[in-house]
Amino acid sequence: MxxxxxxxxxxxxxxxxxxxxxxxxxxxxxxxxxxxxxxxxxxxxxxLPTIIGGGDDEDAKIGLTGATAPAMQAQLEAMGGFDITVYDSAADAEKAVADEDVEAAVADGALYSRDGVANDVETQIDSAWQAASVQTNLANAGLSDQEIAGALTVQPLEFVTLESGGAxxxxxxxxxxxxxxxxxxxxxxxxxxxxxxxxxxxxxxxxxxxxxxxxxxxxxxxxxxxxxxxxxxxxxxxxxxxxxxxxxxxxxxxxxxxxxxxxxxxxxxxxxxxxxxxxxxxxxxxxxxxxxxxxxxxxxxxxxxxxxxxxxxxxxxxxxxxxxxxxxxxxxxxxxxxxxxxxxxxxxxxxxxxxxxxxxxxxxxxxxxxxxxxxxxxxxxxxxxxxxxxxxxxx
Incomplete structure (x- = not known):
């Protein structure tokens, strides 16, 4: 055995x-x-995403002037990533760009820069400019701050998926x-x-x-x-x-x-x-x-x-x-x-x-x-x- x-x-x-x-x-x-x-x-x-986007951690220095400057400053600060300087006149803002005190400046409805700005920065500035312009126009039309806030408040889209389980x-x-x-x-x-x-x-x-x-x-x-x-x-x-x-x-x-x-x-x-x-x-x-x-x-x-x-x-x-x-x-x-x-x-x-x-x-x-x-x-x-x-x- x-x-x-x-x-x-x-x-x-x-x-x-x-x-x-x-x-x-x-x-x-x-x-x-x-x-x-x-x-x-x-x-x-x-x-890779961080390497490609390297250098984006530093706030972009932007100059503002004119009637829309306060509203635009509020818009950019809400977005984040911007160092804002407000100037008394368009000439001062343009000079700040030329002296390289700021990367770009918004004055008289134009965006001034030495050799252009990044696409994402340009998009954010343009969005802030449009929102600030609407807000300023509404204020000039005699609407109160509460009425302006109500007019600018938009409900976000509700995303509804008809068939669950999709990517x-x-x-x-x-x-x-x-x-x-x-x-x-x-x-x-x-x-x-x-x-x-x-x-x-x-x-x-x-x-x-x-x-x-x-x-x-x-x-x-x-x-x-x-x-x-x-x-x-x-x-x-x-x-x-x-x-x-x-x-x-x-x-x-x-x-x-x-x-x-x-x-x-x-x-x-x-x-x-x-x-x-x-x-x-x-x-x-x-x-x-x-x-x-x-x-x-x-x-x-x-x-x-x-x-x-x-x-x-x-x-x-x-x-x-x-x-x-x-x-x-x-x-x-x-x-x-x-x-x-x-x-x-x-x-x-x-x-x-x-x-x-x-x-x-x-x-x-x-x-x-x-x-x-x-x-x-x-x-x-x-x-x-x-x-x-x-x-x-x-x-």
Missing amino acids: SAQIPETSRLRGLMLVAGREIRVRGLAKSNIISLIVTVVIVGVLAA SGPLDYFTGLIISIIMFMMLMTPVQYIAMGVVEEKSSRIVEILLTSLKPWQLLGGKVIGLGVISLVNLVAMVAVGLGVTAATGMLGDLPPGTASAAVSTIGWWLIALVLFGTLAGGVGSLVSRQEEAGSVLTPLIMSLTLSYLGAIFLLNAPTSTFAKVLSIVPPFSAIAMPTRMAVADVPAWQIALAIGLLVVAAAGALALGAQLYKRSVLYTGSRLKLKEALRRAA
Whole structure:
């Protein structure tokens, strides 16, 4: 009667393989350089709005004169970002521009400047001029301050969406786009590494030595866990740098309200999807003995990932369409499509629950299939095994 292996020994073997993958792959120079380059790019992209708008923090110095000066000063001060100086005459205001005491001046219905002003500043000054002119004209017509205030008070437009669940704005669209790209990249990389690692160990016959002290499921599971940890660290680093730079530049408040919850939810979807695609990658990788053949067995997985990504991009423009709803529920497409859809639309809770349930079931099935393929094929050497042949082989 064979002795039963303690559960702690099984887990220890699993963690040893995972630790080996982290040391070999995670601490490799190529991965570290790639991570540094990626976080730098993310940081630059997060700071790009501030870089492009650099120098806008300093108030624009504007000179005013004439009958509309008091009303216009009130308008510009309400807008913010202006340092106002009121002059006694148009000549004084024009001289201040020439002497570079102010960037521009409004006098006699004209905007004076040395070599022009920025478009946004020009737009604000023109808006303030028109509002101040109306206010001054109403005062000259004999209206009281209360009557003028009533005449100038306009109720803002009420935004009514006839069909709920549509994308609420450009930031939501951008958030969904970033989520789909990150999900695609963070799944594609470990899937390829898992398959290549299996083929490498098989072709060098190292796997035969490892299997003398480890079970096949420990080798495959440890590889998926190890590469998953590396990808998760990379993902957390990108998110941390992106949010950190955004907060440092004061742009964090401009992000959509659900950005944080969408990011946390994305990690959960990614973990389930990694189990699904990662175990299948290890299983199909064991069907071949050479790196040159790895691409052929990985093609179905790469195609399904690519179609999931393209489908997610499509639903960004039509998140409430029937196609988008189906795509975000049916696995494996839901792994990328549902978190993307959640970022741009209000998704019913039952659809999210159904998508999670189906994806978990699919991941469990993929885990069973991948483990069986690996167990039956990893010691086989020679030409590529077909899927049916591998499943018929004795375990």
